[in-house]
Amino acid sequence: MAADTLLNRTRLPRPDVSDQDAADVLREYFGLAGEIEELGSQQDRNFRITTETGRFVLKICQPEYGLAELEAQNAAMQHLSNRVADIRVPQPVPALSGQEIITVEINGQSYRARVLSYLDGEPLTQHKYLAPEVIAAFGELAAKTAKGLSDFRHPGLVREIQWDLRRAGPVALHLLKSISDQERRDTIAKAMIVTVKRLQPLTSQLRVQAVHHDITDDNIVSHHSEHGRLIPDSVIDFGDVMEGWLVAELAVTCAALLHHADGDPFVILPAVKAFHQHYPLTEPELKALWPLIVARAGILVASSEQQLSIDPDNDYVLGNAAHEREIFAVVTSVPFSLMETAILDAAGFELGPIETVISGPLLPSLAPSDIRLTDLSSTSAEFVEDNWADREIDWKALARAASDTGTASTRYGEYRLSYTRLRAPQPPATFALHVDICLIGGTEAIAPFDATVLRDGHHVILVGKDLSIHVDGIDCEIEEGGTVAAGDRLGQIAGPVGGIGGLRLQLCRDIDLVPPLFAKPQHAHVWQMLCPSPAVVLGFPVEAPAPETAALLAKRQQNFAASQKHYYGHPPQFERGWKEHMFSVEGRAYLDMVNNVTILGHGHPRLSAAIGRQWSMLNTNSRFHYAAVAEFSERLASLAPDGLDTVFLVNSGSEAVDLALRLAWAHTGHRNILSLLEAYHGWTVASDAVSTSIADNPNALETRPGWVRPVLSPNTYRGRFRGEDTTADYVAAVAQKLAEIEAVGEGLAGFIAESVYGNAGGIVLPKGYLSEVYARVRDRGGLCIADEVQIGYGRLGHHFWGFEHQGVIPDIITVAKGMGNGHPLGAVITRRDIADSLEREGYFFSSSGGSPVSSAVGMTVLDVMADEQLQENARTVGDHLKYRLEGLIDQFPIVGAVHGMGLYLGLEFVRNRQTLEPATQETTAICNRLLDLGVIMQPTGDHLNVLKIKPPLCLSIESADFFVDMLEKVLLEGW
Structure with a gap:
């Protein structure tokens, strides 16, 4: 085919064919009738028809594309289908005449027409973010396609088209003439000159075979994986199949992926690695890859500019033009040598030794x-x-x-x-x-x-x-x-x-x-x-030691009990923090949106000074007499409602809950404890016993001891009864459980519940629920325990204690976590008569609970909270954050509800708002994607489908907005 034919083809418009014309061709020549919808194409006309027997694609092209070329495309699809079992490809559908390719007359013009089977699925063009696993799947699919076509031969493969990267130089020069923007034209020209220069020494070493040459996000059909991600599994549009460079197959795919790069060209490396694993490339081919990617980007931009100059109403080209300019911006943002090195490294090749001979030091006088x-x-x-x-x-x-x-x-x-x-x-x-x-x-x-x-x-x-x-x-x-x-x-x-x-x-x-x-x-x-x-x-070492993040994780897993889990599969290593930020050893700042332990924020100087001063003076156990324990106990009692005037100091929330249960047993003389389903209260034997969260223990419901009496979870979002007016229904469930206890002649020790349903994602209890339940429990001689470990201590913003929202006063309060800002500190606050009941069974002692350092920590935390108005900040910033999160509900179907108040919020993800099917895998993937964007977030709830939003109370408006902005970015672009 002559070169002028190639250049003439670049100026071809799409066939002048309407939807009705397409319907007529399908009915008359293929016997197909149904709903018609045009699909995009640069120079063809493609139409999808939905019939009673299935869906098909009608492809109409200009007659300049020879019959042999179209026959080669059909034959390539059939060949690949026979060679590669795990890749779906379209198949030709013969016309009524038995021919696969026919000539049709439309509006006085002759065109070539054919029909292919339609592959259901979704392209990835509009999915801005592609996970590394998805990008690797692109590379694998491209490799398997190329390998499947490696023995394919056909006369129609020998063709000259503008996309053939072997002819990128002359094609680019021709296309550049149509670009009116001088700066853009010069930028493309310079990039193409460097590209051709780097390719010239390599071209003779590049293998030639049949290639699809257009495996892009437009031409790969995908299906959802278990994480809600689209995984490529089908290849369509064989319009560019030709005899070309093998490595060009990967170059075309990588160029398309750069539209999803968010500015980082290294995103292609999983595709390179996967392609090389399934169809190994030679070192010259790997060195040619990045220049070919740059060439492809230049041709894409130049071709779109020219096509729009002759076909300005082509929505397909208009839609892709912005993507192609973005691709070109990415490829020209980095030096060729960097990407060549990165590609070689991904494929397992090393740089050669430095040949420059260094004879002596630059500064010989320095020792x-x-x-x-x-x-x-x-x-x-x-x-x-x-x-x-x-x-x-x-x-x-x-x-x-x-x-x-x-x-x-x-x-x-x-x-x-x-x-x-x-x-x-x-x-x-x-x-x-x-x-x-x-x-x-x-x-x-x-x-x-x-x-x-x-x-x-x-x-x-x-x-x-x-x-x-x-x-x-x-x-x-x-x-x-x-x-x-x-x-x-x-x-x-x-x-x-x-x-x-x-x-x-x-x-x-x-x-x-x-x-x-x-x-x-x-x-x-x-x-x-x-x-x-x-x-x-x-002549002397100046290197910093490399972080040993992976080795430390392996050491942790070797010596640290496996049941002590860590966040994320590949966690960053954190060694410093400041306010609501944590810093990895790679110098990256992460916004900490989950760390309710550090209520003041990380690295608070007043707390550090108080700990250092007290430790330098004295630290011992609370059986000695010193001022701090008395002062701190008084401060805690003053924060509780009147009558709750007695304090136990312990090391953790689990110990606080454990102690609260012992107090209830000792005071009432009974053992039965009512607890809520979906709840988590701690890890000790007793606190774990009243924990029924199946996320923390999949066997929780089958392994509770007989004295634990779980009652129906008052989850107003996804529980048995839904909505605000469900108090009576959920209270009735408690009454039924109390009746069961009475029926067997047993007494009641108490009822324990978080005042806001923390473990379920910060769900607010139905109005008046605790008031009704507390009354019924007390009527039967039981004590009411408010677990405030997660949701108390000012975190709700509108209230210091969670139970204040329900307008009740418990008999026992358990608190920990934030009260020590990460230092092991917990407390139980109760009445004197309840506390005295425990003494009948012996004395109580906690080695570091209430120690001088722990007491100094506790008092400093309260001082800082007051001086920095952190409860007020939790209310102001929390209300703003909740308002912004609620704005996501109308934008994204996966967002089911926003729970909680202040800075204890939960964002619940569902696959269906009617069935409330939990989006568990998607939530995990969203959290991982947020980590990539600099936000620490984790799932909670029985189904692990709720974002657990409980940051330090010093969270700023700017940080709250950044969190929602990044979450919105994930939901828009994918995970």
Whole structure:
């Protein structure tokens, strides 16, 4: 086929065919009738018809596409269907004449027409986010398709189309003529020139075979997996099938994935790895991959521009144009060498050794013993409170170190906390690819290898054979473009002789690249290969130790009991926090929306000071006489309703609940305890016994001891009775249980319940429920226990205690978690006569409950809560947060309800709002996606389908908005 035919094809409009024309063709030539809907295409017309016997696709194209080409497409589908069992592909449907491809006349024009079977499912074009597992499935599907076509032969495969990446250069030059935007045209042209230059040495080594050449998010049909994700399993649209480069198959797929990259080209790596695993590529093919991806992006943008110039009403092209420009923006945002290295690394290939010979150190007068390395990591003692946010903190720390020793250096390969960013949906660049050195001005600098000297102001680059050194802070004596031999003098450190000077030093294996000073954590491994440690030219180590996150997790799993679970399958390692933020060892800030233990927030300086002061004076057990325990007990009693004047101090909420149950038994002389289904109260034998949450214990309902009497959960959202006016129904369920106890002649010890249904997701109990239940329990001599461990202590904002919302006063209050801000501290508050009942069975003692340090912690927490008005903040921010969360209900069908109040909220996800089928797997996936976006969130409830929203009470409006914004992003883009 002549080249001018190829270029003429690029100017073809779509056939002039209406829905009615399509219906006529289907009825007359194929005997099909039904509902017609046009599908998108760049140069064809495609129509879906729904008939009583099934759905089909009518494809109509210009006659310039030869019969052999269309026959090759049909034959490729049949071939692939026979070769690969786990990939679905369309199949040709013969016309009434028996032919698979016919010529039709429409409006005086001749076109070619054929019908294919229709594959049900959903394309992924509109799903902005694709999980790594989905991206890997793309690569696997592309590999299996290519492998299935590897032995396919047909005369119609030898064709010239604009999408053939072997002809990307001339096609791009032709298409660029139609782009009126000069800047865009120049950008595409420059990218294509570099692409062709990098491809030329490789083309002879690239394998040629039959390829689909269009496995994109438009042309893959997907079905939902167990996480509510779409997993590719079918390939459609064989319109570009041809004989071409094997690696181009993967390039086309990867280019399409970059529309889902959120700016990060590394998202393609799971697809590369999966393709290579199923259909191995050679090293030249892997090196050609990124240039081909760039070429594909350039052709996409240029082709759309040209097509719109001749067919401006093509909605398909209009819809894809923005995606294609985004793809092109992503491919041109990173250097070729970075992506080549990343692709080779993903496929298991290593970079070759550095050939530049380094003969000596850059600063020969410096000895390793002269250098003091500063620590700027997340665990550094340099960081106090929030001084990491000081933009000059690195230099200040470096200067302090240099003032002690005369010479100090930052560390290469360190994740610096000072470069973190709060409320950032993407990890900031925190990984240092360079070092900064404070040293004596006038120190001599020597060339460590033969090099050409390039200069850009004060920035000096020494370019060797395959290694360059980027230096700032040297008074270089070599002119621009001059050469130096190894050992020659370069100059001296800038600054007054004998004073402190500064040097910035960085290496790079791409001699044409000026690398960034920092890399994002997810890119650090690859950048580290491109920008090795400056130690090689300094002659002494300057590397920071790499975080041992994976090794520490393995050690945890080896020595830490398996029943003590951790959040997330691949959890970040946290070693520092501040207010409502936690920082990973990779320097990323995460918004902590689940940590109700730290009620004040992380790293509070007043609490740290109080603990340190008290511990430096005295810490012992409460059997000794000291002021703190008396003062703290008095403070707690003053917070409780009148009459609840006696305090027990313990170590945890589980112990508090356990003790409350013992008090009820001792005071009443009976054992039976009413507890609510779906509840969680703790891990001790007694507190676990009254816990019935099947999320925490799948066998909970079958393993309760006989003295536990579970009653119907008053879950007004998904319980047996739904809605606000259900109090009488749920109280009747309690009355029935009480009658059962009386029927066997047994007494009642008490009733325990969270005042707001915390474990179920913060569900507010029906109005008047506790008042009615408390009255019935007390009529039978039982005690009423309010478990405030999770929902009390100001967290509800509108009330200090949860039971205040129900207008009741319990006999016993249990509290823990927030009252110690993470320090092991819990309490039971009750009446004196109830407390005295326990003494008949012996005395009570808790080793660290009420210790001087614990009491100091408890009083400081209360002081800070009052001074910083944290309960008021919980009300204000919590109301705002709930309002914003409720706004998601109308946008997203998966959002079923918002529960709770203040800063104890639950967002429940359902698959169906009528049946309330819980979206359990989706909730887990949403939490994982939120972690990617910098938000810590976990599921709760019996079905683990409720977001457990209980952040530190210092949560700001900005952080609350960031959380909802990120959640909305997940729900919009996918998980």
